[in-house]
Amino acid sequence: MKNKIFTIIGGDLRSVKLAELIASEGNKVNIYGFKNANFEIEIEESGSLERAIEEADVVVGPTPCSTDGETLNAPFHPQRVFIKDIFKMMKKSQLFIAGRISEKIAQLADVYNVYSIDLLEREEMAVLNAIPTAEGAIQIAMEEMPVTLHGSNALILGFGRIGKTLAKMLQGIGSNVYVEARKYSDLAWIESYGYKPIFISELEEYIERSNVIFNTIPSIVMDEDLLRKVNKDCILIDLASKPGGINFEKAKEMGIKTIWALSLPGKVAPVTAARFIRDTVSNIIDELGV
Numbered sequence: 001m002k003n004k005i006f007t008i009i010g011g012d013l014r015s016v017k018l019a020e021l022i023a024s025e026g027n028k029v030n031i032y033g034f035k036n037a038n039f040e041i042e043i044e045e046s047g048s049l050e051r052a053i054e055e056a057d058v059v060v061g062p063t064p065c066s067t068d069g070e071t072l073n074a075p076f077h078p079q080r081v082f083i084k085d086i087f088k089m090m091k092k093s094q095l096f097i098a099g100r101i102s103e104k105i106a107q108l109a110d111v112y113n114v115y116s117i118d119l120l121e122r123e124e125m126a127v128l129n130a131i132p133t134a135e136g137a138i139q140i141a142m143e144e145m146p147v148t149l150h151g152s153n154a155l156i157l158g159f160g161r162i163g164k165t166l167a168k169m170l171q172g173i174g175s176n177v178y179v180e181a182r183k184y185s186d187l188a189w190i191e192s193y194g195y196k197p198i199f200i201s202e203l204e205e206y207i208e209r210s211n212v213i214f215n216t217i218p219s220i221v222m223d224e225d226l227l228r229k230v231n232k233d234c235i236l237i238d239l240a241s242k243p244g245g246i247n248f249e250k251a252k253e254m255g256i257k258t259i260w261a262l263s264l265p266g267k268v269a270p271v272t273a274a275r276f277i278r279d280t281v282s283n284i285i286d287e288l289g290v
Contacts, residue, residue, distance in 0.1 A: 003027065005027065005028045005058075006019070006022050006028070006029045006059075006060060007031070007052045007053055007060070008030070009031070009053075009059065009062075009081070010072040010077065010081060011073060011074070013270035014062075015062055016031070016034065016037070017273075018274040018278055020042050020043065020274075021274055023043060029043060030055070030056065031043050031046065032048075032052045033045075033074040033077040049086070053090060056094060057093075057095070057290060058095045058290065059090065060098065061097065063119060063120065063265075063277070064100035064241070065100055065102070067242075070083060071083065087111075088112060094115070095116075095117065096116040097116070098116070099120045099277075100119075101116055122283070125277070126161050128279075128280075129161075130166075131165060132273055133162050133265055134169050135268060136269070137237055137261060140259055141154075141212050141214075145211065145212060145235055146233060149170065149173045149175050150173055150175065152211040153175070154176065155178045155206055155207065155210040157213065157217050157222075157245060160216055162239055166214060166216070168193070171194065177194075178198050178210070179197060180221075181197065182199075207229040208230075210230075212235050213230070213235070216239050216240055217240055218240040218241050218242070220243065221246070222246040227251055234257075236251065236259070237259050239261055246258055248260065
């Protein structure tokens with residue numbers, strides 16, 4: 001992945017570390033969208049978005065790409081950056097890569113003939129991204145729980161990439177790991193790994209005895225009825241993307257402590273997360289021959 005011109009736009013510290021990594025490999029890198037950043041940046045920001053995009057071979061957006069389906073996720077930029085404006089500036093020969101590209105944004109890319117690729121649709125990226133997410137979730141639990149994770153009852157909702165990684169780490173710490181799943185095949189794997197498999201219809205019983213509950217399912221699982229079963233000292237940590245898996249309004253009314261931990265890789269391990277993105281971007285370029 002040498003002798004390419006990259007433009008990194010928007011995002012958090014991961015994006016900056018990604019830019020620095022790519023530049024260290026001999027590539028020219030433009031960055032845009034970090035004027036209000038509260039951290040040191042080695043690369044000088046481009047004077048305009050148009051100039052930054054014009055000379056790029058590959059444009060890399062943030063993860064998530066957008067939080068509203070219209071504007072780029074650029075928390076350190078003073079103005080809104082509309083994704084359609086980015087696509088208008090891009091040429092057919094350029095590649096747009098970002099994380100969690102919504103259907104609306106993908107359709108917009110098609111309208112403007114922009115070749116877009118979702119980082120999180122890449123299996124290697126999704127699997128590796130689960131590592132800092134799980135570590136970050138455990139860090140939050142350790143800071144917020146009144147007891148140790150060792151010996152605690154930890155319930156995980158969902159057995160996808162994050163659920164699998166988190167279960168392994170919690171078991172290593174010494175937690176009693178309970179994992180909810182809907183597929184019988186997943187329940188069999190859960191049992192084979194030495195965790196306690198929980199079918200969806202059994203949740204009520206195990207929620208009552210949980211010290212911490214981690215949700216990884218991006219649809220409401222912890223509804224009002226299940227929230228009533230949560231004991232007063234239990235902490236709920238939601239790792240799922242919007243809309244999440246917890247009825248936060250009801251949980252607040254009931255006095256249940258909930259934490260919606262979004263974008264953990266960028267918060268707890270930005271350098272490692274940037275390396276994962278760099279490796280995945282490199283794989284994409286190699287496969288496409290860009």
